[in-house]
Amino acid sequence: MTTIINIEPGTFGGPLRMGDLVGVCNVVEHLRKVNNNPEIRFHVRAEATSTDRNVQDFHSFLIGMTDYFSSFEGQESLPWRKVNLWDFRDISGDLVKIPNHKEMVKKIVVFPLTDAPYNTYRNWPSHVFSQILEKYSSPEYDDYEKIICSKNGFAANDKWKVSTDIISNLIHIMDAEIFIGGDTGTSHFAWSLDRAPKDLIYYNSSRGLVHTLPFYLMQGKGRMSTYWLDCEGTTWQ
Numbered sequence: 001m002t003t004i005i006n007i008e009p010g011t012f013g014g015p016l017r018m019g020d021l022v023g024v025c026n027v028v029e030h031l032r033k034v035n036n037n038p039e040i041r042f043h044v045r046a047e048a049t050s051t052d053r054n055v056q057d058f059h060s061f062l063i064g065m066t067d068y069f070s071s072f073e074g075q076e077s078l079p080w081r082k083v084n085l086w087d088f089r090d091i092s093g094d095l096v097k098i099p100n101h102k103e104m105v106k107k108i109v110v111f112p113l114t115d116a117p118y119n120t121y122r123n124w125p126s127h128v129f130s131q132i133l134e135k136y137s138s139p140e141y142d143d144y145e146k147i148i149c150s151k152n153g154f155a156a157n158d159k160w161k162v163s164t165d166i167i168s169n170l171i172h173i174m175d176a177e178i179f180i181g182g183d184t185g186t187s188h189f190a191w192s193l194d195r196a197p198k199d200l201i202y203y204n205s206s207r208g209l210v211h212t213l214p215f216y217l218m219q220g221k222g223r224m225s226t227y228w229l230d231c232e233g234t235t236w237q
Contacts, residue, residue: 003037004074007044011078012085015050018058018185019212022096022192023085025068026215029095030088041070042078054151054166058185061170066098086211094215100195102175107145108136109172109197113182115152121207121229122183128203128227132180133160147172149186173197183212191215191222205229 012020012027024042032040049055063069112129116122136146137159146160149169154162163169173179173190179197181187183204190196191214200222202214207229217224 002039002041002070004041004043004070004072005031006074006077007042007048008077009045009048010081011048012080012083016044016048016055017050017052018055019188020085020185021049021055021059021062022098022185022188022215023088025062025066025098025192026092026094026096027085027088028068029097030092033095041068043070043073057166058170058189061167062098068096084211086209089211094219096192096215097194098189098192100174100193102171102195104177104195104198105145105175106143107147107172107176108141108178109147109149109169109176109180110136111149111169111179111181111184111186112154113184113203116184119183119209121205121231124182124203125227125229132203133157136178136180144177149173183208187214191217196221201225203227207231 007024012024016024024044028040028042032038044059049059059069063071110132112124114123114129137157148154148160148162149172151164151166153164163172169186170189173186174193176197178199179190180201180203181190182202187202190200202217202222202224204224204226205228206226214222
């Protein structure tokens with residue numbers, strides 16, 4: 001019998017964003033495991049999530065394609081408060097698995113991270129993004145469809161398309177062969193797929209947080225590529 005547990009504002013700290021929702025799926029898997037009940041689901045109250053349209057659309061997307069969430073309210077709420085979803089991985093481990101039934105095609109998707117409003121060390125320097133586009137524009141990848149996925153438009157050369165719709169971008173991840181992203185929700189989604197892109201590359205500086213590394217990265221799924229970030233106002237001469 002399905003057990004629906006409500007998630008209130010403050011259960012996991014502030015309003016949930018895209019990556020947080022994947023972290024919530026991981027908590028569901030943990031509770032299923034410790035309670036020996038595969039029918040546990042969460043009903044996330046509207047006021048517990050960010051009002052950002054992409055977040056709302058992502059939540060609806062997860063309700064439709066996974067069994068982690070319920071549109072219907074439960075009889076009880078999770079009593080936890082201020083549980084950091086990323087620190088919680090030290091308790092639960094990485095358990096989330098999002099089903100992917102899409103057929104993989106020769107597609108490269110790049111999710112540039114340049115406008116993070118907090119933890120701004122996550123933002124890629126412009127030369128990092130340029131180098132990624134240059135690498136995958138080489139003749140070696142001529143037979144791949146190439147897409148820059150972002151809520152903001154980017155100027156790109158004629159080898160790259162730009163997609164700004166969040167649902168389209170999630171589907172691009174699901175059928176891509178190569179995924180490149182940073183410390184943000186779409187990377188957590190990509191790494192959590194049970195059939196993920198063949199090549200998963202996570203770009204961040206070594207100043208990045210360990211607890212927000214993509215799921216299963218520490219277990220060998222995908223790889224991390226670091227770049228140097230000047231956090232000290234360094235001079236060389």
